[in-house]
Every structure is written in structure tokens, then in C-alpha cells.
Amino acid sequence: MDIEQIIENIELHYLKLTNECRCELKDFSKVITLDRGTVVVREGQFSDKTFFIAKGSARAFYLKNSKDITDWFAFENHFICSINSFFLNVPSPHFIEVLEPSILLEISRDRANELSDKYREFDRLSKMVITHTMLQLQERIVSVQFETAQQKYDNLLNIRPDIIRRVALTHIASYLGITLETLSRIRNPKNRI
Numbered sequence: 675m676d677i678e679q680i681i682e683n684i685e686l687h688y689l690k691l692t693n694e695c696r697c698e699l700k701d702f703s704k705v706i707t708l709d710r711g712t713v714v715v716r717e718g719q720f721s722d723k724t725f726f727i728a729k730g731s732a733r734a735f736y737l738k739n740s741k742d743i744t745d746w747f748a749f750e751n752h753f754i755c756s757i758n759s760f761f762l763n764v765p766s767p768h769f770i771e772v773l774e775p776s777i778l779l780e781i782s783r784d785r786a787n788e789l790s791d792k793y794r795e796f797d798r799l800s801k802m803v804i805t806h807t808m809l810q811l812q813e814r815i816v817s818v819q820f821e822t823a824q825q826k827y828d829n830l831l832n833i834r835p836d837i838i839r840r841v842a843l844t845h846i847a848s849y850l851g852i853t854l855e856t857l858s859r860i861r862n863p864k865n866r867i
Contacts, residue, residue, distance in 0.1 A: 677705050680728040680779045687751040688799050695793040702785035708772045715756045715770040720763065722783040724755035730776025731840055735848070736768045744849040745814075747773075747841065749834070753803045773841055818851055826850045827860050 677700050685691055691699065705728075708714070715721045717737065725732070732754050734746035745768070748754035756766035760783055772778075789796040817826050827850060830837060837846065838861075847857040 675705070675728050675777050677703070677779070680705060680726065680777070683728060683751055684726060684779075684799070688802050689795060691795050691799070692793065695789065695796050698789060698792070699781070699796070702789065703779050703781040706778050706780055708776050708778065710772060710774050710776075712772045712776075713769055714772065714778075715759070715766050715768075717767060717769055718765045719756075719759070721756040721759040721766050721770075722763070723780050724753055724760055724783070724786065725770075726753050726779040726781075727751065728777040728779060730772060730774040730778075732770055732772050732776065732778075733841070733845060733849075734768050734770050735845075742844075742848060744845045746811075747834070747837070747845075747849065749840075753807070757807070773845075823850065823852045823856050824860055826852070827857065 681691070681696055681699060708730075714723075714725065714732070727748055727750055729750060731747065731749045733744050733748070734754065734756070735742055735744045737743075746754065754770060756768065756770060758764055759766040763783075786796075786800065790800050791797075817829060821829065830846070830850065843857060844854055847854045850857065852860075
């Protein structure tokens, strides 16, 4: 997958860019191909990059008392970054790991800001991505606070039916805020008591 195809996917899923903006985005960004398990952002690292996932998936996770806690999944045609580090220029509080062999488009904060200042449609694209991310995170907060384990799992499958094939069950359980044993019971109704 080349940079032209990736930019076309961005346009297909977000909005059309002018030729000038497309050309500069092409010049300002780079395509990276990563293996499963590659960590692109580490806790404590300053990260001024955002990534558009052209192929594959990634997750953001924290380490708390040596426990791995997933709080965000991103799949094809979504962006992922260390939000705190990218926007506030502070060390990242979490890691971002690639979950499958992936192709990402990487762009720096400075270049993204430059494009936003110069092109109205890129500024709109940035706002669309931020809004989408905020809405996802808001849905997650509501889910964690008000839904049962079964409801959380069912909603996740409604949004991402292929997640079980693509993401380790331990990461899914962590994301849902339940134990692996509870996830196993939910997935196999015969095991319910």
C-alpha cells in the first residue's frame, strides 16, 4: 500500500482534500510498516506523532502495578496517538503497540499544525478526528460506568465484530474491565452458573 492509496483512504473515510493539501501531506508524512508487537510509543516518552492505520490494528495501554490495562483499540482507517503527549507536549502516560502486521501513515504534530494553518480542509480533518476520538472515549466512559460485563462485550462485538479474531482475549478483557475468566463465561453460555 503506497502513500497515495493511504491518502485516498483518509479522504474516503473523512473528507476530500485539495490537490495542494494532498501533495503537502504526502511530503510531510511517511509510511511505516511494522510487525506485530512493535511499540511505537512508550510510557514516559515524548511523542509528537500521530498515526493513521492503513492496515492492521493497535492499542493504547497502561502498566499499573505491573498489570497491563488496555484502554483504546484502533483499526483500519482510524488515527491513534498518545493524546496527552501529542497535544500537551508532556511524556506519554501509556504505550501504543501494534497488534498485527500493520501499515501506518505517520505525521508529526508540527507538520499537522502547519497543514491545519495552511489548509482549511486539513483543519476540518483534524477536528473530525479529534471529535471522533472524543466520542469514542465518552462511549467508553459510559460503558465502564453503567453497563454489565455482558452489555460491554455485546456492544464491543456490535461495533467491531471481527475483534475476537484480531485481538488477544486478555487485551479485550482488560479493555472491558473484566477478568479473563468472566470474558470466557460470557463467550461460552454453557459455562454460566
